[in-house]
Amino acid sequence: MTKRLPNTRGYYGPFGGRFAPETLMAVLSQLEKQYAAIKKDKAFRKELEFYLKEYAGRPTRLYLAKGLSAHLKKLKVYLKREDLLHTGAHKINNTLGQILVARRMGKTRIIAETGAGQHGVATATCAALFGLKCVVYMGSEDVQRQSLNVLRMKLMGATVIPVESGSKTLKDAMNEAVRDWVTNVADTFYIIGSVAGFHPYPAMVRDFQSVIGREARRQFLALNKRLPDYLLACVGGGSNAMGLFHPFYADASVKMIGVEAAGHGVHTQQHAATLNLGTTGVLHGSKSKLLQNSDGQVQVAHSIAAGLDYPGVGPEHAYYQASGRAQYVTVTDVDAIEGLKLLSRLEGIIPAMETAHAIAYLPRLARRVKKTATVIVCLSGRGDKDMNQISQLI
Ligand SMILES: *Cc1c(COP(=O)(O)O)cnc(C)c1O
Numbered sequence: 063m064t065k066r067l068p069n070t071r072g073y074y075g076p077f078g079g080r081f082a083p084e085t086l087m088a089v090l091s092q093l094e095k096q097y098a099a100i101k102k103d104k105a106f107r108k109e110l111e112f113y114l115k116e117y118a119g120r121p122t123r124l125y126l127a128k129g130l131s132a133h134l135k136k137l138k139v140y141l142k143r144e145d146l147l148h149t150g151a152h153k154i155n156n157t158l159g160q161i162l163v164a165r166r167m168g169k170t171r172i173i174a175e176t177g178a179g180q181h182g183v184a185t186a187t188c189a190a191l192f193g194l195k196c197v198v199y200m201g202s203e204d205v206q207r208q209s210l211n212v213l214r215m216k217l218m219g220a221t222v223i224p225v226e227s228g229s230k231t232l233k234d235a236m237n238e239a240v241r242d243w244v245t246n247v248a249d250t251f252y253i254i255g256s257v258a259g260f261h262p263y264p265a266m267v268r269d270f271q272s273v274i275g276r277e278a279r280r281q282f283l284a285l286n287k288r289l290p291d292y293l294l295a296c297v298g299g300g301s302n303a304m305g306l307f308h309p310f311y312a313d314a315s316v317k318m319i320g321v322e323a324a325g326h327g328v329h330t331q332q333h334a335a336t337l338n339l340g341t342t343g344v345l346h347g348s349k350s351k352l353l354q355n356s357d358g359q360v361q362v363a364h365s366i367a368a369g370l371d372y373p374g375v376g377p378e379h380a381y382y383q384a385s386g387r388a389q390y391v392t393v394t395d396v397d398a399i400e401g402l403k404l405l406s407r408l409e410g411i412i413p414a415m416e417t418a419h420a421i422a423y424l425p426r427l428a429r430r431v432k433k434t435a436t437v438i439v440c441l442s443g444r445g446d447k448d449m450n451q452i453s454q455l456i
Pocket of ligand 1: 151
């Protein structure tokens, strides 16, 4: 039987919770209460459904990849096409959901923090759609590396604030966003981009991304009159994977595999394999696995995919791993490029560098299965954003 997770204090087994400055505690419990009421409201669900369909382009297709399946021989691969959504990835499922919650709560100003810039773009998009003020915090290092995403955000009317403190990356941008929120909480809503952060964010983001798995489950059943053998998705913070996995949680026969970035290799210091190599600790407001040294200092993560380059991971994934419900494997930078080429050549679909990690695991999965098996891969995003980087690599 499935337990209802998280519990009332935001825990998934030993993971999760709410580790926040005192000044935020009241704000977070107010958000928790209001979100619990809003998510049950029929008018809210209708409104979200409307924008997911008419603006973002849902439902996305579940596409049988015949060329790839023929190549792999023992796997029949279905692609859940989140890459076809407006803005080119799954992130808009969540930003649309949260901005509608913000509107219900009467907030007029949106803040976010972003590393690679993809969440910043998805947030700026929704803020423009609803005419809300939008401020995005971004490490100054990232502002330089991701200049095209900065341009996108600015075009859509967002203010991008480069953060000069600390390592000038995501971690520092997050601290600034929290500082802003504490100061401006009366009119401001903070949109977090993955299934991480203080309770109730991991559950809220999961709820909004679960549309992926709900659709995929229904679509697969309609096509095959049975459930898939495997689910496969890349894991950065874990939102596209959790979105696919969660609606299948109680289907014990469906095996779930999350793919982490091994960067230059799990034996080097340059990777983002948090669940495989991390230890338990607190990062960004919740307890989960994270990459840290023996003094508890957070390590810098590395991946060829900017969206996987995160030293933490959502607490629900840490719980799925510890309880054995899901398995988490790793794929290196070099193998991810092969994955990208494979899908491009065999299907005419260029995946995002993040997604390419999931694709790259398919040949290994094909070697594992005894007889022909079915798998749904979350095609979390398209590769357009990565073409500059790829032109330098190939
Ligand atoms: C941001 C991003 C990811 C990683 O984030 P998750 O929260 O782990 O889903 C994966 N794929 C794409 C295309 C992204 O933009």
